[in-house]
Amino acid sequence: MATVTPPVPGRRHRTPLARREARWAYLFLAPWIIGFLIFYAGPMLASLWLSFTEYDVINPPQYTGLDNYRQLMSDPAVARSLGNTVYYTALHVPLVMLISLGLALLLKRVGRLQGFFRTVFYLPVMTPAVAVGILFLLLLNTQDGLINRALGLVGIAGPSWTTDPHWVMPGIILMSLWSLGSTVIIYLAALQNVPRDLYEAAAIDGAGSWARFRSVTLPMISGALFFTLIVNTIASLQMFTEVYTMYFGNRETQNTFNSDAASFYVIHLFQEAFQFLHMGFASAMAWLLFVIILIITLIQVKLSNRFVYYEGEDK
């Protein structure tokens, strides 16, 4: 990296050449800077402002102070959707990490077949989320769905995944596990970067396979584990498409259960904004989500400082 861009010289007076270079640099950066101002900085300020107003798109925003945030704290529908989202995240993320790690460890050991199996595990990721929602709506069908049929074969009467409010979430989590392929690929890449010498050294020291896994593999891939923890957490806190396809969008009235059972935070936010035109309230919801994501990520980063081993760390 350093070969390409030497550090900025610490001189006060920049040469005409350096100034010319800097002008060109900003010209190259211009599209992103303009995009940042229009699509990030501006909208962030705007939505922060809107979160203190009542706004229905037709009439100009009315400043209402902290009303939206007060309502946010006491609204049972928001609490319900947040609870569901946290429940989903708390199960989805660890399960994805565990199963992916298991699959990656197996993949690492099968030599030439690796490419084939990797493809198999990745194909569900390529499937459009709407199609995934439709597919699992049918696979989870109580009487005739593939999943309950399979459970029936081993003598288990499968639950009503898509109609019983208690089983809606487990069904969604089950569906979410089908698309874990990218995490498998990340772990596999990390496992293949572990220097073999370390295993050999550990084996010479008499470490068994569990000891080798605990004291070589885990520390060496802790960076990847930490990374997927953060990325998967942020993504699952924003779960939208599959569940919206299955249970929302002109379908709430057709559900046999109260659609609260399948309500996720971003789905609720989307409905507040674009169905009920509570743009101010939805903006407040968005900022709460942002703060929640920031806090969770910060906690994860703090914890990781204790567990993650960085190669070539010179601290």
Add this chain to the structure above:
Amino acid sequence: MTTAVERGAAAPVPGLQPGRSAARRPPTEPARRPIWHRMLFVAALVGAAVLFMLPFVWLVSASLRPREYVFAPGFLPVPFAPENYAEAWQAVPLLTWFGNSVLVGVAAAAAVTLSSAWVAFGFAYFRFPGRNLLFGLVLATMMLPFAVTMIPTYLIWSNLGLTDTQVPLWAGNLFGSAFYIFLLRQFLLSLPREYFEAARMDGASYPQLFWKLAFPLIRPALLVAFVFEFKASWTDLLKPLIYLRNEQLYTLPRGLKVVLDRFGYGGEQQWEVVLAGSVLATLPMIILFFLAQRHFVEGIATTGRKG
């Protein structure tokens, strides 16, 4: 290709000789593991692979059965009813949606690839005050939930009179996107600077450096960006849900949602139409994966992008 370069394969592993990283070793597994061990691993993977493939098999097979057999046991399309696809074709404007998805996908992918490469070159080649701060800002935008900017962005397009057009689905991509800027910058940094210095000596301008030198050299990375964004656009439901009212403008996922609501539960229960539509939306992505498999795997392994 980049993996080895910036994954710090060159970074010394503590306690080992620098540069002797495992990645460079020939991948010959020492034959200390008994053969039945390996067979056990393969068997476990085959089991998992069957679990992962069954939903696909069922989807395709059920889409080829008559309505009353959609939920029938078994994985074979008997009785065979390929006319489901013709029926789906007639019931909803599938071809129009398919074309819309292709157009929007290509526009979104081309826009983001070109603009991100341009910006990435700015970050990789030049030294200028505030570079690290700006690049930090680029990375920070990846953390921001879509929901925060969703409403004001909608208001922008709405004020420009562009809601209920496909423009908002791709035009934002003209300004580059953090993930791809990051990816392409990594590739650009792995190119030897002497190339560019030599071209400068020969009197090439900066845009020429970018267009004639850098652009062809990072083609693999450009393809990674293109296929990722095409896939992201092809599978997106949220933006079409926000911006499109006119059914003729729908992309496939948006159309598929209508198909489900109209022909699925609460509708006419014509599952064969719903399933045929789902297969048609999925198939191009499967083909894309097989065409560009290397780029997908490389993209994920180098950047850790989710999906």
